Amino acid sequence: MEFILDWKSIGSLLATFVFIRTAIHDFLPPEVYQVLKRLFLNIFTSLQPKISILIEEYDNSYNNDIYDAVQLYLSSKCFSSAQVLKLAKSRNSKNLTFSMDANQKLEETFEDIKVKWSFHCVEKKSSGLGYARPHENRYFELSFHRKYKHRVQSSYIPHIMEVAEVIKFKTRERKLYTNRSADEDGRLWSSVPFSHPSTFDTVAIDPALKKEIKEDLMKFVNRREFYSRVGRAWKRGYLLYGPPGTGKTSLIAAIANFLEFDIYDLELTAVSSNSQLRKLLISTSSKSVIVVEDVDCSLDLSDRKKKESFEVEENEKYGEEKRWWRQRSHNGRGSNSFGSTVSLSGVLNFVDGLWSSCGGERLMIFTTNHKEKLDPALLRAGRMDKHINLSYCEFNAFKTLAKNYLEIDDHKLMKEAKEVLPLVKMTPAHIAEIFMSCEDDAEMGMKNVIDEMKRRLTNADEEDSQVEVEQPKEEPKKEEDPVAEYRNEEHAGKDGGDSVDSVAENHKRETETTLQPSSVE
Numbered sequence: 001m002e003f004i005l006d007w008k009s010i011g012s013l014l015a016t017f018v019f020i021r022t023a024i025h026d027f028l029p030p031e032v033y034q035v036l037k038r039l040f041l042n043i044f045t046s047l048q049p050k051i052s053i054l055i056e057e058y059d060n061s062y063n064n065d066i067y068d069a070v071q072l073y074l075s076s077k078c079f080s081s082a083q084v085l086k087l088a089k090s091r092n093s094k095n096l097t098f099s100m101d102a103n104q105k106l107e108e109t110f111e112d113i114k115v116k117w118s119f120h121c122v123e124k125k126s127s128g129l130g131y132a133r134p135h136e137n138r139y140f141e142l143s144f145h146r147k148y149k150h151r152v153q154s155s156y157i158p159h160i161m162e163v164a165e166v167i168k169f170k171t172r173e174r175k176l177y178t179n180r181s182a183d184e185d186g187r188l189w190s191s192v193p194f195s196h197p198s199t200f201d202t203v204a205i206d207p208a209l210k211k212e213i214k215e216d217l218m219k220f221v222n223r224r225e226f227y228s229r230v231g232r233a234w235k236r237g238y239l240l241y242g243p244p245g246t247g248k249t250s251l252i253a254a255i256a257n258f259l260e261f262d263i264y265d266l267e268l269t270a271v272s273s274n275s276q277l278r279k280l281l282i283s284t285s286s287k288s289v290i291v292v293e294d295v296d297c298s299l300d301l302s303d304r305k306k307k308e309s310f311e312v313e314e315n316e317k318y319g320e321e322k323r324w325w326r327q328r329s330h331n332g333r334g335s336n337s338f339g340s341t342v343s344l345s346g347v348l349n350f351v352d353g354l355w356s357s358c359g360g361e362r363l364m365i366f367t368t369n370h371k372e373k374l375d376p377a378l379l380r381a382g383r384m385d386k387h388i389n390l391s392y393c394e395f396n397a398f399k400t401l402a403k404n405y406l407e408i409d410d411h412k413l414m415k416e417a418k419e420v421l422p423l424v425k426m427t428p429a430h431i432a433e434i435f436m437s438c439e440d441d442a443e444m445g446m447k448n449v450i451d452e453m454k455r456r457l458t459n460a461d462e463e464d465s466q467v468e469v470e471q472p473k474e475e476p477k478k479e480e481d482p483v484a485e486y487r488n489e490e491h492a493g494k495d496g497g498d499s500v501d502s503v504a505e506n507h508k509r510e511t512e513t514t515l516q517p518s519s520v521e
């Protein structure tokens with residue numbers, strides 16, 4: 001009975017409500033009706049204290065940056081509070097990532113704002129399109145009391161974005177990009193995490209040169225305002241030159257590690273045209289080192305004047321039209337001698353760097369074993385800001401190698417090494433190889449390396465004395481001859497005067513041509 005009465009009262013209440021609503025709707029002016037409606041809605045919603053924000057993985061099929069930031073932010077929080085976690089590590093990556101499992105919840109208080117996070121995965125129907133989107137709708141739900149609405153928007157969300165940026169930077173994995181194998185799936189660059197162990201501590205070059213390079217790099221990265229004030233692209237060009245095995249690649253890795261930059265290893269022979277070169281460069285990121293190794297071998301960038309005089313000679317010999325045919329048939333249609341249509345002007349445009357104004361700083365490093373083969377246009381200041389000569393091993397570099405490989409600062413054989421080293425051409429790579437083969441035995445390492453130096457010295461003696469038989473030369477003054485001094489001390493009674501002379505000649509020749517310590521021009 002009571003039940004029937006209740007229903008009756010509900011029924012009459014509803015009837016009254018409908019009557020009042022119709023009366024209001026029919027008799028009140030529409031403006032007043034709208035104001036009342038809004039008031040009613042406000043009262044109704046304020047009775048519900050909780051509001052939620054949904055942050056979906058994709059926003060109109062584009063990656064949602066806020067979702068990524070929240071994911072990073074929560075991965076740093078969820079370990080302490082969520083009950084079920086997911087742990088992942090991508091291949092070749094050194095970072096472990098924790099994340100919340102579906103429907104897990106996490107609560108936190110930021111300042112005095114209490115918020116709740118939950119993670120959801122909802123299976124979705126296939127779109128029928130071929131591309132690889134996940135079959136789940138993934139989203140985070142952020143819930144909080146409505147009184148915090150403005151503060152969540154003005155301080156909590158920006159706080160999340162800031163924390164995520166810091167985490168991203170700390171766990172950032174630098175990459176080594178290469179354009180060699182990138183074409184297979186349509187990408188311009190393929191990448192792997194960059195983790196080369198070479199640093200300025202391990203690279204064996206003259207300490208003064210090391211200091212100079214480091215200071216130059218620091219000056220470069222700290223001069224954003226300067227570059228923009230003087231209207232120049234924020235880029236710098238280095239040319240590393242010297243014989244093979246003198247540490248050009250090792251120095252590049254040390255520079256990238258020092259600056260914490262990515263490396264783009266640009267293989268010019270794999271670039272089909274100037275426009276592809278432009279595309280490749282535009283797609284590089286800021287804070288990167290772009291490397292072109294062995295530039296003299298990559299493209300025909302040799303001195304234009306020499307080429308021009310060669311062309312004049314060929315014209316005279318064959319007539320212009322015939323020379324043109326000879327080149328075409330030799331090189332292939334319109335391409336240079338390496339089959340690529342990247343030209344010197346394409347490379348010069350790349351070095352001049354209009355493209356590099358699209359973002360932050362970029363360092364370009366070219367290496368060559370034959371600086372003299374490069375076109376002067378490529379070498380001029382503004383294109384190659386620094387020319388760094390890496391040459392045969394000198395004593396300071398030798399000591400760095402001994403410290404790295406044999407873990408010694410000093411040794412009884414060091415004095416002898418210091419005396420013999422300037423008389424022979426040995427690359428750091430060769431010395432490193434000898435040290436490596438001695439597996440931590442410092443005594444053996446030092447002995448083997450000095451034996452090798454002496455062997456080279458003796459071979460040089462023999463070669464030079466053979467030359468002397470054919471072309472006898474004047475004797476150098478004995479008192480000015482450091483080699484003779486060394487040989488007299490070490491080999492008294494073994495070597496005759498002839499070989500001392502030839503060693504002196506050898507020393508003189510090497511000092512003039514190659515035994516310059518590594519230097520910057």
Ligand SMILES: Nc1ncnc2c1ncn2[C@@H]1O[C@H](COP(=O)(O)OP(=O)(O)OP(=O)(O)O)[C@@H](O)[C@H]1O
Pocket residue numbers: 202203204205243244245246247248249250251369397427428429430432
């Ligand atoms: N200056 C150096 N400091 C430390 N290690 C060096 C140095 N030079 C050579 N090495 C050692 O020798 C190996 C070869 O050196 P690297 O590739 O850097 O020489 P490179 O000058 O780039 O040679 P190339 O001109 O043939 O490319 C490196 O793996 C490194 O271990």
